[in-house]
Amino acid sequence: MGRYILSRLLQSIPVLILVSVISFGLMKLVPGDPAILIGGPTATPAELDNIRQNLGLDQPFHVQMWRYYAGLVRGDLGTSLLLGKPVLEATLERVPVSLSIAVYSMVLTLLIGLTCGIIAALNRGTWIDQASMVFALIGVSLPNFWLGLMLIVLLSVHLGWLPTGGYVPWQTDVVGWFKTTTMPAVSLALLQVGLLARITRSTMLEVLRQDYIRTARAKGLPEFIVIAKHAFRNVMIPVVTVIGVIFSVLISGSVVVESVFSVPGIGSLLGSAVLRRDYPMIQGGLLLVAASLLMLNLIVDVLYAYFDPRVRYDNRR
Amino acid sequence: MSRAGNTRIGACFLTVSAIALWPGVTAAQGFTCPKTGGNMVFAQEAKVNSLDQMTSATISTRNVAMNMFESLMTRDENMNPIPELAQEVIESPDGLTYTFKLRDGVKFHNGKPMTTEDVVASFDRYKKVGIDRGILDIVEKWEATDAQTFVIRLKAPQPTFLENLSSFSVPVVIIPKENADAAAMQLKSVGTGPWEFVEFVADSHVKLKRFDGYKPDTRYKDIDGFGGYKVACLDTVTFRIVTEAGARVAGLETGEFLGAEDVPAKSQPTLKNNANIVLKPLQNFWVQIAIPNLSAPPTDNLKVRQAIQAALDMEEIMEAATDGAFRLNIGMQYPGQAFYTEAGKETYNQKNADKAKKLLAEGGYKGEKVTLLTNKDYSNMYTAALVMSEQLKAVGINAELLVLDWPASVQKQQNKADVGWNFFFTGYGTNTSLGGVAAMRFHAPPFNTYRPKGDIPDAEFVTFFDQITNGKTLDERKAAFSRAQQRMLDQVLAVPFGTLTKVQAVRTTVENFRPFRIPRMSNVWLKN
Numbered sequence: 001m002g003r004y005i006l007s008r009l010l011q012s013i014p015v016l017i018l019v020s021v022i023s024f025g026l027m028k029l030v031p032g033d034p035a036i037l038i039g040g041p042t043a044t045p046a047e048l049d050n051i052r053q054n055l056g057l058d059q060p061f062h063v064q065m066w067r068y069y070a071g072l073v074r075g076d077l078g079t080s081l082l083l084g085k086p087v088l089e090a091t092l093e094r095v096p097v098s099l100s101i102a103v104y105s106m107v108l109t110l111l112i113g114l115t116c117g118i119i120a121a122l123n124r125g126t127w128i129d130q131a132s133m134v135f136a137l138i139g140v141s142l143p144n145f146w147l148g149l150m151l152i153v154l155l156s157v158h159l160g161w162l163p164t165g166g167y168v169p170w171q172t173d174v175v176g177w178f179k180t181t182t183m184p185a186v187s188l189a190l191l192q193v194g195l196l197a198r199i200t201r202s203t204m205l206e207v208l209r210q211d212y213i214r215t216a217r218a219k220g221l222p223e224f225i226v227i228a229k230h231a232f233r234n235v236m237i238p239v240v241t242v243i244g245v246i247f248s249v250l251i252s253g254s255v256v257v258e259s260v261f262s263v264p265g266i267g268s269l270l271g272s273a274v275l276r277r278d279y280p281m282i283q284g285g286l287l288l289v290a291a292s293l294l295m296l297n298l299i300v301d302v303l304y305a306y307f308d309p310r311v312r313y314d315n316r317r
Numbered sequence: 318m319s320r321a322g323n324t325r326i327g328a329c330f331l332t333v334s335a336i337a338l339w340p341g342v343t344a345a346q347g348f349t350c351p352k353t354g355g356n357m358v359f360a361q362e363a364k365v366n367s368l369d370q371m372t373s374a375t376i377s378t379r380n381v382a383m384n385m386f387e388s389l390m391t392r393d394e395n396m397n398p399i400p401e402l403a404q405e406v407i408e409s410p411d412g413l414t415y416t417f418k419l420r421d422g423v424k425f426h427n428g429k430p431m432t433t434e435d436v437v438a439s440f441d442r443y444k445k446v447g448i449d450r451g452i453l454d455i456v457e458k459w460e461a462t463d464a465q466t467f468v469i470r471l472k473a474p475q476p477t478f479l480e481n482l483s484s485f486s487v488p489v490v491i492i493p494k495e496n497a498d499a500a501a502m503q504l505k506s507v508g509t510g511p512w513e514f515v516e517f518v519a520d521s522h523v524k525l526k527r528f529d530g531y532k533p534d535t536r537y538k539d540i541d542g543f544g545g546y547k548v549a550c551l552d553t554v555t556f557r558i559v560t561e562a563g564a565r566v567a568g569l570e571t572g573e574f575l576g577a578e579d580v581p582a583k584s585q586p587t588l589k590n591n592a593n594i595v596l597k598p599l600q601n602f603w604v605q606i607a608i609p610n611l612s613a614p615p616t617d618n619l620k621v622r623q624a625i626q627a628a629l630d631m632e633e634i635m636e637a638a639t640d641g642a643f644r645l646n647i648g649m650q651y652p653g654q655a656f657y658t659e660a661g662k663e664t665y666n667q668k669n670a671d672k673a674k675k676l677l678a679e680g681g682y683k684g685e686k687v688t689l690l691t692n693k694d695y696s697n698m699y700t701a702a703l704v705m706s707e708q709l710k711a712v713g714i715n716a717e718l719l720v721l722d723w724p725a726s727v728q729k730q731q732n733k734a735d736v737g738w739n740f741f742f743t744g745y746g747t748n749t750s751l752g753g754v755a756a757m758r759f760h761a762p763p764f765n766t767y768r769p770k771g772d773i774p775d776a777e778f779v780t781f782f783d784q785i786t787n788g789k790t791l792d793e794r795k796a797a798f799s800r801a802q803q804r805m806l807d808q809v810l811a812v813p814f815g816t817l818t819k820v821q822a823v824r825t826t827v828e829n830f831r832p833f834r835i836p837r838m839s840n841v842w843l844k845n
Contacts, residue, residue: 032724036731038366039374039448044758046451047374054372054446054501082366083519084502090519152567164568165559167521262559264521272364272520275694277724 001305005298012294019290023283024068028061032277034081055081068283077284082276087284090269097167098265101181101188102250108189109196109246114239116193117200122227124205132197140194148187148260155183165262184261188254192246199242203235210234236307244300248293348539348840350550355843357551357827359836360559360568360577364520369504370490371447376747379485380578380835381523381556383543385426386490386508389417389436389467390483393542394833396654396750398483401534401544402431402491402509412474417467424530425493426513433461438497440489446501449487477754477786477794484755485543485834486747511549511839523556525838540831540840547839554838569594569822575843576823576830582640585820593825598642599832601651602819603746605638605701607689607812608759610768613736615687617770620680622809625687628673628712629705631666635815638701642818648802649749649756651816655791656753658799661806665813673712687716690730690738694723698742701814705740733772744817750834753785753798760810767810778804 035051052058056067071078077087113136120132156164162183168176207213208231216226255271257263266289273281363377370382389403400406405418423431440459444450457472471478482489496505506514511531515524527549537546557574559565562581568574570591580588580596588594615621635643647665650657687709691702702718709716719738721729730741748755760767761782762774769775781804784797805811823830826844831837 030725031728032722033728033731034724036727037724038372044451047448050446050448050450051372082502084367084369149561149563152564156573157567157570160571164564164571164573165561166557260561260564262521262557262561262564264518264558268520275722275724276366 001302005302008298008301012291012298015294016287016290020069020072020283020287023286024065027277027279027282030277033057034277034279037276038082057081068280077287078280080273080278080281082273082278083281087280088288090281091266091285091288094264094266094269096169097263098251098267100170100177101184101263101265102247104181104185105188105192105250106243106247108185109192109250110243112189113193113196114200116197118204118227118232118235120197120201121204121208129201133201136194136197138194139190139192139197142190144187144191144254145256145260147190148183148257151183151187152260165260167263167265180261180263184257184263187257187260188250192249196239196242196246200235200239203238204231207231207234233307237304240300240303240307244296248296251292251296346538347533347535347546348548350548350840350842351828352842352844353550354552356553356555357576357838357841357843358555358557358574359838360565360574361556361836362560362562362565362579364558364560365517365523365556366519367502368506368514368517368523369499369502370488371443371504372487372501374448374487374747376835381525382490382506382508383485383488383510383835384512384525384554384838385506385510385514386488386492387510387544388483388488388490390479391488391543392483392485392751393544396542396752398479399541399544400536402436406479412476413471415469415471415479417469419465419467420532420534421465422532423509424532425509426507426528426530427493428530429493431491431493431509432464433467434464435494435497436467436491437461438494439491442492442497442499442504443489447487447489449484452481452484475787476789480752480754484751486751486755511547512554515553520558522558525554525556527552540837542833543835543837549839550842551838556836569824572824574824575827576821576836578819578821578836580820580822582642582820588822594822595825597821597823597830597832599819599821599834600644601646601750601816602834603744603817604646604649604749605635605643605697605744605814605817607701607705607740607742607814608730608767609809609812610730610736610739610741611770611810612733612768613739615680615682615685616739618680618682619808620676621682624673624676624680624682624712625709625714626664626806626809626812627667627669627676628708628714629666629812629814630668630708631814633708634701634704635817637704638697638814639817642820644816644818646813646816648806648813649745649811650753650798650802651749654750654752656756656795656798658795658802660799660803664806664809670712677713682714684713684715687714687740688719688738689716689740689742690719690721690726691742692721692723692726695744697817698744702740702742730768733768740812747834753794757782757785757798757801757805760805775804775808775810778808778810 035048035057039047039051068078079086080090083090116132116136120129123129152164155162162179166180168180170177213226213230216230255267258265258268270285273285361377361380365377365381366375367373367378368382370378370386387401389401390398391401393399402420402423403417404420407416419431419433425431437459444453455471455475455478457470459469461467490508492504493507496507499505511528512525513528515526517523531549533546533548534544539545540547559568562579565577566580566584569577585596588596609616609622611617631645645666647659647662689702689706691699693699706716706718729735729738761779778801781797781801785794785801788794788797821832828842828844830841
């Protein structure tokens with residue numbers, strides 16, 4: 001296993017290099033000048049030149065590229081043009097925000113998605129099945145922008161239970177954290193619940209048709225044990241893949257949800273960087289997100305071995 | 318808003334012949350807070366990039382930073398230049414030297430008294446990294462002759478020098494000498510204003526607290542524009558970044574925010590009926606405008622431009638673009654401003670289809686495409702372009718929209734070689750409010766937004782602009798402005814539609830919040 005992990009880590013290096021090349025090249029091709037955004041559309045040419053000079057954007061393409069890669073080798077992702085702080089620092093300070101909301105949202109997704117999917121499969125063809133799938137469909141179909149605003153209107157304006165937005169770190173105030181992250185987590189989770197519930201349902205239906213389930217039932221095992229011990233573990237093999245994808249979506253943040261709830265997370269950081277053509281922030285942010293997704297994929301692959309004893313990554317037989 | 322000293326000092330400044338433009342005056346009984354304490358949470362629409370007021374021209378930076386920083390000179394409620402950290406400003410008879418005496422007892426947020434060493438260091442940094450450092454090109458040198466006297470010597474007389482120096486667009490804010498080596502965007506938020514910095518979490522909030530060492534400017538009785546007698550009545554102010562308009566309104570309704578900016582027009586009827594909320598409209602926030610490309614056919618043809626101008630119904634465009642939050646306005650200044658003029662009135666809001674068709678025929682228009690370059694980042698610019706395109710189609714013009722995002726549209730417009738557009742949609746806010754020179758500078762060299770054919774600007778306009786900048790008296794400069802505006806509209810160098818009203822709102826517990834170009838937190842108190 002250790003050799004497998006090492007090999008996967010080495011394989012990720014060319015992927016990250018490719019991501020950096022593509023992001024650097026793309027940002028130079030996309031029209032839009034950060035100097036104009038800082039100086040405003042009515043800035044004079046001299047003012048714009050001053051800004052470009054301040055930001056190092058007056059340098060030729062190859063010089064900028066050389067500086068970027070020289071920085072990368074030293075572990076320096078550059079400095080955000082607009083925030084004026086190192087990209088690594090700006091991104092890392094958003095990680096706890098996005099991670100905590102992603103974990104909260106993931107817990108909700110797993111609880112609701114798995115439950116809905118399993119209940120629907122066990123009650124196939126009944127109204128319970130249909131109700132669960134309609135709920136899942138609604139979750140997938142609702143635009144999270146609209147859902148977020150509706151949650152604000154209901155839970156903040158009418159009921160007064162939760163603040164309209166913002167973020168309180170859990171280290172400062174756990175209740176405040178819970179209050180500020182609930183609506184973003186629910187908005188993000190409902191979108192993913194539908195996906196997870198549908199996959200869980202179809203996988204569960206497939207598993208329930210297997211011989212070993214029939215055997216377990218024939219042995220007279222209680223239905224709960226059949227489902228929890230024999231079916232559930234096998235359902236989790238394909239579901240883990242989906243969970244990995246869902247978590248990667250949640251952790252890279254949702255620009256829309258973070259914007260609606262004024263959450264200073266990674267999604268909002270990268271979204272603003274794109275809109276404001278903050279090249280170093282976009283390049284560095286994408287690189288860090290790519291690295292975290294590669295790690296996540298590795299974790300998912302390792303988890304396969306836990307859920308399916310047939311999966312072994314060592315070459316030795 | 319009343320001023321304790323000479324009430325005509327603004328006018329005095331503009332006549333320039335006076336020697337002591339702002340002589341020291343006696344102290345007056347200034348504003349006192351009826352109540353102190355509390356935290357004002359204000360929901361701001363735009364994200365703050367940086368609080369370095371010397372290197373950011375964005376409104377979002379200014380909203381916060383101008384509560385912390387101060388300058389030698391600033392602008393009053395009517396945008397006239399007034400002294401702020403300068404106690405006295407003396408102009409030499411030859412117009413080449415300006416001597417600033419500093420106010421006594423001014424301290425920085427770090428507790429250090431402000432001296433001319435700090436002023437020199439601030440000007441040095443501004444010259445190095447300040448975005449608008451071009452205003453100092455006319456300066457031969459600056460120096461401190463003693464701890465309280467700062468002298469600026471010009472290379473040549475420039476009657477509008479103090480007008481430029483008092484600009485709040487990217488002001489020369491005074492910072493402690495020890496912070497002056499900071500690179501662009503890296504300035505520590507230490508100023509002399511009534512509010513001092515507590516924390517800045519990007520995309521989340523900026524928190525300020527009362528600066529207990531602040532010494533109000535006793536020449537005034539109350540806050541006046543960016544200057545005046547300022548007092549921090551609140552304990553703290555939190556600017557929350559809330560980009561979503563619906564969330565700003567919801568937070569205002571729940572009381573989570575005590576104030577908010579950019580209240581959408583659609584929410585205003587509901588908020589008006591809410592007894593706990595007061596709307597604070599700020600008229601004339603910007604001039605909604607379209608800039609023609611004079612290098613691209615068919616808008617390189619004056620008759621075609623005049624036909625387009627004749628076809629437009631400004632009321633319809635502004636109504637749609639602003640959801641009714643607008644005023645019809647001729648030209649580049651607002652009523653009440655010193656340079657306001659109705660010159661060119663006959664060209665504005667003509668909605669004359671017959672005249673438009675006649676001019677098109679005279680100009681030999683043969684159905685060439687007229688591309689309106691706009692964006693959806695600012696919905697009012699998009700809607701203005703959409704309505705204008707329909708009005709142009711109605712008179713037989715082959716109009717089409719080109720919608721890019723804001724950065725891409727600005728870059729396309731500024732690319733001199735690009736003739737793939739005919740009108741660019743934007744808003745002129747800060748510079749219009751700053752007065753004559755700033756409002757017209759976009760059409761005089763060096764220009765960014767103006768695309769004259771062959772890069773040769775309109776000679777008559779440039780002559781008038783030179784007179785606006787260098788005319789010896791205010792009357793001379795005002796007359797030149799009037800002629801420049803007439804020329805601009807006659808030649809259709811710009812198509813101003815009207816002015817946009819920006820609506821701010823506060824809870825009724827907030828007292829004395831007066832809408833201005835930034836949310837001013839001084840002299841504001843909470844009832845409960």
